Amino acid sequence: MRLSDFLKKQGTEKNLAELILFLGRQSLVVKKGFLTMPGKGPEGERTRNVFGEEQMPLDKYADGVFIDALRQARLARYIATEEQEQIIEIPGAKNDFGIVMDPLDGSSLIDVNLCIGTIIGICPGNVLDKGSRFLAALYILYGPLTTLTYTTGKGVHEFMVDESGEFVLRHQDLRIPDGKIYAPGALRKDWIPAHARWIEDLEKSGYKLRFSGSFVADVHQILHKGGVFTYPGIKGKDAGKLRLLYEANPMGRIIAEAGGAVSNGKEDLLNIQPASISQVTPVYIGGKKEIALIEKFMREG
Ligand code: AFP
Numbered sequence: 368m369r370l371s372d373f374l375k376k377q378g379t380e381k382n383l384a385e386l387i388l389f390l391g392r393q394s395l396v397v398k399k400g401f402l403t404m405p406g407k408g409p410e411g412e413r414t415r416n417v418f419g420e421e422q423m424p425l426d427k428y429a430d431g432v433f434i435d436a437l438r439q440a441r442l443a444r445y446i447a448t449e450e451q452e453q454i455i456e457i458p459g460a461k462n463d464f465g466i467v468m469d470p471l472d473g474s475s476l477i478d479v480n481l482c483i484g485t486i487i488g489i490c491p492g493n494v495l496d497k498g499s500r501f502l503a504a505l506y507i508l509y510g511p512l513t514t515l516t517y518t519t520g521k522g523v524h525e526f527m528v529d530e531s532g533e534f535v536l537r538h539q540d541l542r543i544p545d546g547k548i549y550a551p552g553a554l555r556k557d558w559i560p561a562h563a564r565w566i567e568d569l570e571k572s573g574y575k576l577r578f579s580g581s582f583v584a585d586v587h588q589i590l591h592k593g594g595v596f597t598y599p600g601i602k603g604k605d606a607g608k609l610r611l612l613y614e615a616n617p618m619g620r621i622i623a624e625a626g627g628a629v630s631n632g633k634e635d636l637l638n639i640q641p642a643s644i645s646q647v648t649p650v651y652i653g654g655k656k657e658i659a660l661i662e663k664f665m666r667e668g
Contacts, residue, residue, distance in 0.1 A: 370534035394507040429470035447494040449613040465490035469613040473581025482510040484583030488617035498616030498637035518624040543627040546593020549574040550585040557601035561664040595653030607649035628658040
């Protein structure tokens with residue numbers, strides 16, 4: 368079944384369905400850039416985003432593709448992306464939607480041709496909103512297949528691009544299974560004691576390490592195979608690294624909808640009111656039991 372038919376069958380609100388389909392189509396334009404864009408920009412032309420990270424030519428290209436298309440189509444009022452310093456307001460927008468987006472997550476893997484993706488959350492209006500209030504969350508994974516996984520609060524569903532360039536249903540009503548994968552970001556020497564004890568516990572229970580450097584790809588694997596991803600707060604950087612708006616909340620919303628959970632180690636991330644668009648957070652995302660365990664260890668100190 369095609370994504371457009373599926374959205375209709377699910378009774379998705381018309382403007383929201385149109386926006387999801389539109390974003391899916393733009394991801395195919397982004398994908399075309401993979402053929403021509405270099406991994407790194409030429410020396411002297413390299414730039415950094417607000418988080419101090421080097422922007423790859425494809426980061427900027429993907430950001431431009433989504434923003435330019437949204438400006439033209441006027442399907443949302445606000446856009447905030449990992450590559451922009453300010454919220455963009457679209458004059459004459461047809462809807463009040465606010466979009467939060469990491470246009471290309473895992474971009475340090477572009478030059479070695481590993482899996483990367485686009486992460487998107489759709490808010491009812493203002494982009495400074497809690498993840499629990501998102502109308503929809505989706506990600507596109509550029510892997511051997513190009514897939515689009517989304518939720519509008521009626522289950523989590525995965526589509527893939529077929530030979531004709533259409534998104535067609537691949538998995539309906541995904542539920543995160545029990546599984547023993549753990550994907551731990553940051554350096555072991557910087558872990559705080561509660562986090563270190565939690566990792567030790569997972570390792571003793573036979574969890575197998577898999578960490579690629581692409582949050583979207585690692586969480587996608589956990590959605591299918593179970594387990595947990597973390598990029599924790601660390602010594603000297605207790606706020607963590609991952610972006611609340613652009614990475615943690617949209618992926619968290621999808622995992623929670625699939626029966627999992629997302630936390631900063633102390634509380635559900637989806638209930639946190641963001642203070643700024645560039646807020647970062649410690650992230651624990653995956654199965655409910657792994658998240659409950661880190662929250663227990665954090666409470667014990
Ligand atoms: P970007 O490629 O969008 O900057 O994101 C990379 C990332 O935020 C996330 O996708 C990875 O899990 C994490 O950083 C990897 O960080 P390290 O390089 O510190 O392992």
